[in-house]
Amino acid sequence: MALTPERKLALEEIARRIRVDVIEMVHAAACGHPGGPLGMADFMAVLWMEHLNISKENLHDPQRDRFVLGNGHTCAGLYSALAHKGIVPREMLHTFRKLGSPLQGHPHRNADLGIDMSTGSLGTGLSTAQGMALAAKANGWPTRVYATSSDGESEEGQIWEAATSAAHFGLSNLTVLVDFNNIQIDGEMRKVMNVRDLRQKYEAFGWHAVDVDGHDVTAIDAALCAAKAETERPSALICHTTIGKGVSFMEGKAAWHGTAPNDEQAREALAELGV
Amino acid sequence: MSPVLNPTAAKRAATRDAYGEALAELGKQNPDVVVLDADLSGSTRTKVFADAFPERFFNLGVAESNMMGTAAGLASMGKVVFASSFAMFAAGKAWEPVRQSICVPHLDVKICATHAGLTVGEDGKSHQMLEDLALMRVLPGMTVLVPADAVEARQAVFAAAACRGPVYVRLSRAKTPIVLGDDYRFRIGKGTVLRPGNDVALVACGVEVGAALEAADLLASEGVEARVINMGTIKPIDGELLVAAARECGAVLTAEEHQAVGGLGSAVAEHLAQHCPVPLELVGVQDTFGESGDADELLAKYGLDAASIAERARRLLRRKN
């Protein structure tokens, strides 16, 4: 069933608030990665609020869903989503990247905060999600496993090893959401190292794969529902996004992959986000 | 050589910056030099070379294993290859291609790895490489260099290009004190005494050289004369200099921004245990991963700052007979 108009608005509002958190966290840390999580905010909102069966109440239930942030540098968005779920305390967001904070510069596994896997080295996430999906399947659990990845991460060979094996194992309980923004650190992905058509690639590897407008919450929701209906194949949502989405001067720019906004830029960004 | 500058007052520069500049100069001198990177050319500073010699620069994307294999192929065709990424991914992720394709055939690939150690800072443990010296040192035929500062880094790059076989050069992200004078001459396999003293020897590499010099100042105020040695080459280790230090000082402390096992401390211990056993103290990270934080805060927390080195030296002196 498609999202109701009210639900669509509510999810867009969550996405806006994730973007606000991302700007505030990276600005307070004076370092970090704002661009990726701004672009991922819409699909993170839909996934976390509408689909992932992870909450404060079931956090320690072994059969709950799992989430792996393969592109670990985008963790400001994950921490914000966990705060919206009431799992990470909001005041903890201000400790991001500081000495002693559980909110590390790249995710570190933390059972009490709903951080299911340590990531940060690109290429590692999807294999670990596959391991979780294999365990759930072996146990006969209803657990679904979601991983994110990115166009840049798709340059790592290990991604394609996992793509091969997840299809081989028939892991229909595994879904990857790929942040496809045509940007990596050294510039435009198509110029640095072109990964070409990821939907066709995942399809060729035996996955159920679809292209999705990564800023259309209704389309993202529909694609996640279709992934749940799969009974034999893992699913890949190739989410076409704009890096820095929502902050005009960051949009489409590789420079905002890993640069914190200064005071004035942060003010301007927050104003554009309606703060 | 000229006296060492006071590290606290010294000018600061990042060894990765010296690397980028040296690489561009090398490119001018030698048309066979080619450079590879894995989507980090801005951070590793290979971009300086890439801008000057775009036709001799290859960006492999986020694919470090593929980069090392490609480096081996280029070297087998007579190229002098520099391959760069963060130390975590150059030495860690790509370790097996480095072993199989570069070290086994003993090819001229110079792996210049930046962002080593805790001084990466806020990116945290996934990026703080503390095991690379162990991983690289154990590979047959691999030369392992850890420049103390930008002065040494520049010379290490030229020395790596001039020597045969695979070389691993460990570089830092952070701007660190320049502790070596302009007339400093780096030679592969040779350490340097930066400060004389016969009570205890402090053998350090990388950013810990500055910390060791500061620690020596602290100790001097207590009447302890520490000899400070910069060990810019971890492999082959300068055994002669070590044995002389052990004989004359009677106690040796090592300091490195690395696990306390497997790196400089282990290399020193292996040599001295066989040739001149004396009490040793190995300063390094104690069997743990790092975390997010400011670089200087982290060095203090993990016992790698000057105060910690001085404290460990006092402990060592109590064990000295």
Ligand SMILES: Cc1ncc(C[n+]2csc(CCOP(=O)(O)OP(=O)(O)O)c2C)c(N)n1
């Ligand atoms: C194995 C590995 N190599 C290199 C890096 C450094 N790195 C971090 S993000 C990144 C680029 C990733 O591209 P993408 O995820 O598409 O970036 P974004 O769209 O978020 O800017 C690189 C090379 C890393 N984290 N892991």
